[in-house]
Amino acid sequence: MEHHLCAVKKAFQVKLLLWETQMHQCNLPHFPCCQVMLNQVGRTVFPNMHFGDFEEQKKNFELLRNPFAVNVETAPVQIQMELIELQCNGTLKAKYDTAWPAQFIHSIPAEMLQLCLHAARTLCMFGSTYLCEKLFSHLQSILRISTTQNLTPNINELIAKKRCQASSSDKMT
Template sequence: MFRACTDQERATAASLRVAWILGKNKRPFTDAETVKECMLASIEEVVADEKIRKSVIDSIKNIPISDTSTSRRVETLASDVFEILLDKLRKAEVMSLAIDESTDSSDVAQLCLYVRFFDGECFREDLLGLIPLDGHTTGEVMFHKVVSFFKEHKLGLDRINMLVTDGAPAMSGRTQGLSARLADVAPQLRSLHCLIHQSLLCAKLSGKMLHFPTLRTAGLQITEVMTGFMDALKTNFAARFEHFSLPTEVMRFVKDPFSVNVEGEFALKAKELIVTLNEASLQLELIDIQSSDDLRQSFQLAGSEKFWTHEVSHEKFPHSRGLALFVLTMFGSTYTCESAFSHMNAIKTNNRASLTDQHLHHCMRIAMTTYTPDFPALAKSKKCHFSH
């Protein structure tokens, strides 16, 4: 009885690993049966001993990797790594979100949520969720979807420090946009129009006026059209950064805490960023950091990010480290969402157009997650069925 149970668990663990590999490579569930055929054919050729060959073939035949079984395994694996992510997120002090929307091959609008946070060891960027949008894709609809998602998974909106979007009206509208609505429930949230999108927009707006620097050397007259264009461009960029600013002193502090003037406005500017920050405590911590030869040497060897994550003690420097992690957690663009949509299009092709939203979400999570499931533990926790 014990031996049969062990064989069953091993067969299930093997099926989980096959499903994981297929998911990582964005392959259809039906490919699992092809994998099984390949394994059996390979064993027939490479194992010379007949008894061993028969034993291995019997074990492989008992691996449940039909398309239906693989679909269930994918769901199990995706749920497991999602729980790992949620557990880490609930312990994180702050998180940054990149949100974008695109349609899949079935013309279903999908809202992609990507998260960046410090998990105690390193900064993680992972797929938080893929939310289908039925009907209108307004800022109001997106807001309620995001709020419901956070509430369902017991995540705090008040810990979001940055929201990066593509700058579309539904995302960045002044009153009804997603950014504006989230700012009402997340006091420390700052919004940013993706820097990559802004660069592309600038190039697009420039059009035929890319040669401004050469106009004067060519002796050409600067016209009202040209100056009007520059004024409009300046106004456009000012509006896009209207609700986003990071004090120079704070950025300098994160980059190199030993270059900051303790007696300057650093602590005051830091409090503008994090209203709960204690200015006096932050100044005292900075003095201690700058007075430490060991920390100075660690900074020179480790670099900025590793210095704050591994060299500076949270117990001794809670305000300084908290401020640094707050800034380092911030996204600068929605490139992760763009990458997610590329994965989405590779998974839900025209040949797999019937893939459900739930299965699409599971497949994308496996393909993009930075976490790895515990295969043996999952095999022991599930009821296993041999394939026939």
């Protein structure tokens, strides 16, 4: 699961970088409604945007992925003592060896509050990525619906294409 979350995060990051580059060039092929707006009102509508780099989060991801392999000296100071306790706990190591990293964090004792908070902060980044990706995946549909409010269905054509289905009781009579 963690590998999938990392892949989803990476794909989303690459998409955002592509969109940012295209936006700077005022080339919006993935956002046709925005391209129409750009053509109608001009280039000043779309300001520059910046997406933060996840590279600085690599240590946090590694700490979540395998807390038993992380060098305590390079870990954030507020979790170093708890990390030592975790790494020295054979029972927790055995639980880690049999669970996914995202499942293992539920095994971290409540007394290791800083480790729990660190894991929660790291995992919530993936939730945000998921929500953003979900938003962008539905953006086209939302824009299409909002721009087609003046369309009316051709009821006669829809009825003509509909086939009548007789029930089995109608066939017997």
